[in-house]
Amino acid sequence: MSILQPLLVRTLSLVVVFFVILFLLVITLGATGFSDRTLRSIVNEDLRGIRTGLAQTIRDPDQLESVMRERRQDLESFYDLDKAWYVRLPGSLIRVITLDLGEARNMRAFEGSKKISRIVLERLPNTMILLTTSFLVTTVIGLAVGTYLSTHPGSRLDRIISYFAAISFAIPAWWLGIILILLFAIQFRIFPSGGMYSSPPPVDSLPRFWDLVLHATLPIITLVLVSLGPYIYVVRTMTINIAQEDFVRTARAKGLRERHVLTAHILRVASPPIVTGLILGLTGTLGGSILIETVFDWQGMGRLYFETFAGTPDEGMIVALTFVFTLMYIVARIILEIMYVLLDPRVRY
Amino acid sequence: MGSNEIISHLFRSGSGRLGILILFVMVSVSIFVLATFPRNFGSQIWSDPSQWADYPKAAPPQWVNLISEESRPKHIVLKMSQPGSENIYGGSRTNQYSAEFVHSSNEPPSFLSISFSEIQFHTRAPQIRISLLRPDNKEIVLFRHIVRGPRAGETSPFSRYSESDYRTLLTSDKIVLNNVETFFKTSFKDFRGKAFNPDIARHAIFGTPIFEDSLNQTEFTPLTGRYEINIQVISDPRDDIGPMQFVYGGSVYGFMGTDAQGRDLLKGLLFGLPIALLIGVGAALLTALIGTTLGIASGYIGGWVDICIQRGADIVANIPVLPLLIFLIFIIGSKLYLIILVLVAFSWPSLAILIRSMVLQTRSSQLVEMAITLGASPTRIMTRYIFPQTAPFVFAQLVFLIPSAILAEAALSFLGLGDASIPTWGQILEQGFRSGGIYVGYWWWVLPPGLLIVTTAMTFILLALSMEQVTNPRLRKRPLQ
């Protein structure tokens, strides 16, 4: 009856999924010739630099060409371009996992570094600010409204929320963000339309924090609005279903306070599916953050992802970001599995 | 539970009826669009800036005039193909074309333009003179143009502007600006304004100067009323002069307005409808087909087939969809069919897993066991006995998959990964967003495509919800005994 075994099994299978995804990622890059193309363009760029350098010392054009050919071969073997993509595969896989992806081609970290891992990791906290805050807000409101509705099924508010849930499925989050910008930033000028800080950003920490809060409000409202409706509905439906179970009647028969019955029995049993709904919502928002950060010009990983293929695409950056997104997703799923096992003793076998 | 039951159920619920009504309208409009729009609308018309040169840029819809107090000029296109008068004198012909329009707004038009086409001359190049007669009976000579003469080696007759029109944007042409300035200096005694830029020129052509301020006079009061555009062409009597077009650029346009390139948004939005339906229905059908096939195979055949399909489904179901969707489309290219295929690749697992569990239930049913006993082949059992049991459920899922696919494509398009040769609502939104349209309040550019996406998705959600009672066994009410 060990709790560890199911935890290990679930975690391991997710880790396997993670590696399969990475593997497929690298294969896709290789098999479509994308990685060949990028490497070749890097070689060509390097060669251009070398040629201008050599042209000053070697005057004879024939000699220059033969030296260049040699250099090209050197470079190609340095980048393993002379080998087929599947031969390079294990190497690139390891480089992805260790985030050793070299330097970005036309992007810099805020602190100036060109290292891809620096650029990506620097953006991670910004994304986390948005995700965790909207996650917390959604959780609190969702639980409160959902349980309230479960005691008033069929009420006017209940019907409104059920439409709200259906509509929020149909509304693209990014479009909602645009609407909010049009309304609250352009029309009423209550909130800034984008970015994380005003320019120039306030120097003192308190005004600086307040500035960040102002800038984060609209993106967070957007994220909350699109995930709240379905979430309230999950909480409500789960709570109603469980309130009809026999053990709830037992708890009432014990003469316990109604509040205790709700929290210690109904919500306690409803918690595994509710947590599932929440974390699945969070992972959905993870993808949505690419769009939301783009709309609100929020300097997070999503915005970065958008930028890497908006201009001249940078393979290293794309791979790194896809990797980090997948990693975050898998971590969220692992947390979910752990929570589930902890919350529901029935799955411990 | 047959398809009849589903359909009757759809009509019984209010949301089902509403969904069917909207769907009917959407399908009718789609048929209209497919019948009237050229096939290559996207690449040949929508993405070709020359097609939209004579349209106002970023103009809101015409009906904003009804809401706002200020009435903004409407777009007017005047086509002239037959001369109003023709004079032949001393071997040369003078054709006089003219057309009238009413300028009723306090705001000048956003631009004026003139285009000539298909001019053929024999000896001398024709001369064209364009003037505008104002309501105050003063005439501004805007522009003179001499058609390009014979080139070396060219033989008579000489053909000009037959491949593409000769077009001049009158309100920003240097010569026109000078002409307008000259006109004001000669027609208004004390006028001392100078350095006309296109904006001043627009106000000047459709206004009278305010004299109080003597230096650098560039303020004008609007002059509303009937204007007449006159075009005089002097040429050899044998020469052919093709139709001409004068455009008075509105600052409101049509029913849906225009984007920053002047494209008529109504056309783009209309064209987006059949495309959205195609994406949604196409992706949903393929997903249903693959999901059901794999689900039935997995559930009925079992063994290694089952394990492989279920592990595959597990992996795909555990993938962060949007980042990988973006990644894949970026790598393999954003062609519409590829986008649909990738969407399908990500959405089959949930259906396959559900169908499998249903198949496991029906496989042990008496009907199927009887069929096995009677010696039916596995294919026959799967297609004739098991599939019909899952069909209503698959149908409901299919309806539910449609909005997901539409929304996913819109998201990809919004990130700039849409198929550029086929305009979609997501792409229109992306252009509205990326060109900064939202920051200057171009609501007509970003609201309608989003609303259309929401409406289309909502229609299918309504249909799916009203069918849920039939197809979701948990929600089905027990029939009375």
Next chain:
Amino acid sequence: MSTSLLEVNNLELHYGPESSRVRAVNDVSLSIHESGRALGIVGESGCGKSSLSLALMRMLDNAVIQYSGSIKMEGEELMTMSDDEFRQQIRWSRISMVPQGSMNALNPVLRLGDQISEPLLYKEGPHKTTKKEAVARTNEVLNMVGLSEDIASRYPHELSGGMKQRGLLAMALILKPQIIILDEPTSALDVSVQAQIMNLLKKLKTDFGLAIIFVTHDVALASDICDEISVAYAGKIVETGTAEQILRDPQHPYTKRLLVSVPTIKSPIPPDFIPGSPPNLSDLPSGCHFHPRCENALPICSKQIPPVIAKGTKHLAQCWLLADKPLG
């Protein structure tokens, strides 16, 4: 006459909506004279016996439109108490119950011990104890029902059906109630476990002086433990008497039918069934509710509610056939 432990008179419990009023408990009167006695309530499924036990516990859902009559416990009227007073002072503390459907009656994600001790820790009032005392008391009741103390740390899915039933019983005993209502306590168990539970109940009844209301569809089982038996039909008590009187000398045609329907070993008479099905509680037949299924029904049976007729000390039955001079 000394005051009875429990005295129920003219109890009514109707569910809405008004247009199709469900008369689940219909003018029911019953009593348990003193502690250590057991009253059986016997009837087919759908006769309102579960509603009766819920009515006694005042566990009413939103659909209840009428709840009236008198419930007196040691002379004190319970019906006039506010819901909160009743919940704190009576429910589980003085009248507790073992709910029907023992398979789902326990919360699946809480340990059995926590569920047993819950009222001691979270219920306001004089029972409130420390965590330590609660554990001790839990162990005590577990022992009383014949479960070992380590069972307390198990989850319901780790328990067998019989263990769950004992656990529920232990749960019902935690506040030392005077009366315990057992709603079909053994129907989900196999026969050997059923016998163990019955023996346990008898022991609790004699050793601890527990008064028991035993709700079941099984007359034989009821007669095994009960001193008195009330036969319920369509939300009403149609016959009541000592177990002996009911078994040996049933008066009401329904009771007779009920007894014949029980198969007996080596009996020459084949078990008979009761024709028809229990009436719909929202659309009861007029007069005597049993008349459509009664072989000996008189014309008056469908017209007027029959009188209650005494057939000896404590033996009462409500039937026109027993009236000396049937009217009409």
